[in-house]
Amino acid sequence: MKEFVITADSTVDLPKEWLEEHHIPVLRLSYTIDGQSYPDMEGLSKKEFFDRIRAGAMPTTSQVTPSQAREFFESIVKDGKDIIHIGFSSGLSGSVGSEQLAAQELMEDYPDCRITVIDSLCACLGEALLLYYVLKQKQEGKAYDEIVTWAEENKLHVCHNVTVDDLHHLHRGGRISKATAVLGSMVKIKPIIHVDDNGKLVVIGKERGRKKSLHKIVDMMADQIKGWDNEIAMVTHGDCEEDAQYVADLIRKQYGIQTVLINVIGTVIGSHTGPGVVATFCMGNKR
Numbered sequence: 001m002k003e004f005v006i007t008a009d010s011t012v013d014l015p016k017e018w019l020e021e022h023h024i025p026v027l028r029l030s031y032t033i034d035g036q037s038y039p040d041m042e043g044l045s046k047k048e049f050f051d052r053i054r055a056g057a058m059p060t061t062s063q064v065t066p067s068q069a070r071e072f073f074e075s076i077v078k079d080g081k082d083i084i085h086i087g088f089s090s091g092l093s094g095s096v097g098s099e100q101l102a103a104q105e106l107m108e109d110y111p112d113c114r115i116t117v118i119d120s121l122c123a124c125l126g127e128a129l130l131l132y133y134v135l136k137q138k139q140e141g142k143a144y145d146e147i148v149t150w151a152e153e154n155k156l157h158v159c160h161n162v163t164v165d166d167l168h169h170l171h172r173g174g175r176i177s178k179a180t181a182v183l184g185s186m187v188k189i190k191p192i193i194h195v196d197d198n199g200k201l202v203v204i205g206k207e208r209g210r211k212k213s214l215h216k217i218v219d220m221m222a223d224q225i226k227g228w229d230n231e232i233a234m235v236t237h238g239d240c241e242e243d244a245q246y247v248a249d250l251i252r253k254q255y256g257i258q259t260v261l262i263n264v265i266g267t268v269i270g271s272h273t274g275p276g277v278v279a280t281f282c283m284g285n286k287r
Contacts, residue, residue, distance in 0.1 A: 004082035004114070004144050006135055007072075009064070009095060010040035011088040012127040013236060013266040022135060027072045029088070029095060029268045033059040038267070046264040050239035050275040059271040064095040069102035073115055077106055082114040084148060086131050090119045091199030116148050118155070121199030124269050125234040125261070125281045126158045132232065133283075159224045159284040160195040161217035165210065165240070165276025192216055194287055214243060217280050218250040224284030225255065232259040238270055238277040247278055257282075 010028040012019075019026055028039040034057050038044065044052070053059065076083055085103070087096035096119045103115035120127050130151060137147045190213035192205035207213040221233075233251050237244035241262070248260040264270075265277055 001143065002082055002114075003080070004084060004138075005076055006084050006086070006131070006138060007076070008086040008127065008131050009088040009099075011093075011095075011123060011266060011268055012086065012131055013124045013263060013269060014128045014131075014261075015263055016041060024131070024135075025072070025076065027064055027069060027085070027095075027099070029064055029093070030062045031059050031267045031271050032062070033057050033271075037062075040266055040268045044267070046239060046267070046270075049267050049270065053270075053274055059267070061268045061271050063093045064098050066098045066101045066105075069095075069099040070106060073099075073102055073106055077110050077113045077115070082144060083116070084134065084144065084151075085115065085117045086120050086127055086134065086151070087117050088127065089121045089123050089195065089199030091121060091195075092123055092201065096120075114144065116144075118148070118151050119199070120151075120155050120158075121195070121197070122155060122158050123160065123195055123199075123201075124265060124279065125236045125263065126160045126195060128261075129158050129232075129234055129281050129283065130155055154283075156197055156287065157228075157283050157285070159221070159282050159287050160193075160279060161220045161281075162193040162195075162201070162273075162277065162279040163190050163207070163213040163217050164193070164273055165190065165238075166274050192220075194220075196287060210243070214247050214278060215250065217278065218247055218254060221251070221255065221280060221282050221284070224286065225282055226285060228283045228285070230255070230257050230282050232261060233257045234261045234263075234281040236263055236265045236277070236279050236281075238265050238273055238275040240276050240278065243276075243278050247280060251280065 099117045
């Protein structure tokens, strides 16, 4: 059986050490802040990045181009390996389209290779959770086609529950109106957001006050996880680790999930959420 490699977009937002330990090649999107561009996961530290946003910087992001994707995949194909790639949601970025185009071109140029680009319809540690279980299947000896089928059948079972501290970042990204952002900030409204079946961020509720919003994104998991054996849950945050730890402790207490991975949100996705975002990720029945 031909060897294959699992790869992912940088928006998987896992620690570099974790990705290196699990031998995951990463295709990087990029961000620009204060006129300087960097590859995702490089350049500024997360603390520097969010401090600049707090000081008024407005970062922008760039998706993967077909040529970048081709170069990334070709280096692996030339080594004689097939690829299963976990891509950032098409509902949030055009990167996966570039990757699919590059994969198709490479398979025409290298007829013996296989490259499957999975549109995860997930973001951030949602992508990471899908990656986690795909890797587990590979470690268990599952075949290429079995893993691809499992990922396609289960990607919409990855649940994202999100709250943000500042509505103005969502307005800048076109998620809510300016009036909603101004009014919500005045009365301390914290939106509750999820990623829908089209892989898009959707505001689905609101809570008055930070603490209530943190409890809400944990409470939402109760119906989602029924019937699912979540051996791990994940929590991301925008430079607010104390809040993330609080949420992780709630998950352990309420659901008995002892393994909770916590990581700072990446620079690309963090460009659109701003500091103060907190999100939970689990496998569940319905988003």
